[in-house]
Amino acid sequence: MEKKLGTGEPNSIQDWFRQRNGPLYAGNFPWCDATITWAAVDSGNYNEVCFGIDWAYTVAHAARFDLAGQWTPMTKGVQGTGIRRGDIVFFDWNHSSAIAAIDHVGLVTGVSGDAVMTIEGNTANVCARRVRYAADIAGFGRPKYKTPPVKTLPAVSLAHVLAAQKADTAGAQGSALHRTEGRLLENALKAKGLLAARWVDGSLGSKTEDAYSEWQKAYSAKHNLGWTGTDVNGKAGMTSLKALGAETGLFRVVA
Structure with a gap:
């Protein structure tokens, strides 16, 4: 209309x-x-x-x-x-x-x-x-409108992300402990303009960690959260990971 x-x-x-x-x-x-x-x-x-x-x-x-x-x-x-x-x-x-x-x-x-x-x-x-x-x-x-299907977002496990951040950084170039969930996280950072497409490979190495840190800083500043130190060091936490998933609409977070 x-x-x-x-x-x-x-x-x-x-x-x-x-x-x-x-x-x-x-x-x-x-x-x-x-x-x-x-x-x-x-x-x-x-x-x-x-x-x-x-x-x-x-x-x-x-x-x-x-x-x-x-x-x-x-x-x-x-x-x-x-x-x-x-x-x-x-x-x-x-x-x-x-x-x-x-x-x-x-x-x-x-x-x-x-x-x-x-x-x-x-x-x-x-x-x-x-x-x-x-x-x-x-x-x-009152029309009987069709009920739209509920969209279920793919899940990203915080435990898997933390384990992958540790293992992938220490491993060989391109190592990926949890590649599928890693790609979901990286695609979210790419959507925010913080990670180049060539680094979206599911490996949560230093490039992804740097991009995640930049996102933490930007999100904190945008919402006046005052995150500092370990809050913005590029390591995932439940609060920041849920916020990234919600802001981009690309994944949901589980433990």
């Missing part, structure tokens, strides 16, 4: 809808629900928001939510109904909660007290953000 903010008319949403649904939608037709349909398709939520149907008629769209048992009339106020971000909100400018009286539709982007923040197509002939209140809201449909 944010991609279309500021869109006037006639516009690409109308063209897109007409190409999919034919000359019945010629000219400058009302496009508020066509905007919801476009956004649903573009975001990969077509079935969840539109039930596999392109909508231009808001009454029919709301009725489809009702048929699916996913409709809540605005009869208990904003707080009482629990309207929330992601809901498809339908409006009746004559202040009823009747589906047959619906005039307009938008997407809820947030709720603050009794105010409902939205993005709407075809509001004063543009796509814009609005703040709405219960009196104008007939009700809302």
Whole structure:
């Protein structure tokens, strides 16, 4: 929906809808629900928001939510109904909660007290953000959005890192006691711009230790932590290792 903010008319949403649904939608037709349909398709939520149907008629769209048992009339106020971000909100400018009286539709982007923040197509002939209140809201449909899979980050063991820092530094060039975890650590330092790609080989030798030290100093300064001495000597600790993993999003830390 944010991609279309500021869109006037006639516009690409109308063209897109007409190409999919034919000359019945010629000219400058009302496009508020066509905007919801476009956004649903573009975001990969077509079935969840539109039930596999392109909508231009808001009454029919709301009725489809009702048929699916996913409709809540605005009869208990904003707080009482629990309207929330992601809901498809339908409006009746004559202040009823009747589906047959619906005039307009938008997407809820947030709720603050009794105010409902939205993005709407075809509001004063543009796509814009609005703040709405219960009196104008007939009700809302709640799509059954897909739950995104939880991303499990690869694990880096602090004990393995410490052992590798000791063994790899003392061993031959390129020695790697725990190469897979070493690469994860080195890729994080590379992402911070502190380690050249040619040293990302899983061997936690002096180059990696120097880069880790530079990261410790930079992180301490950024967050006013006052790390000194052994806190910034390039040796891993649970606090710093977790911080590096969290800051780069490349690994999680286990003992």
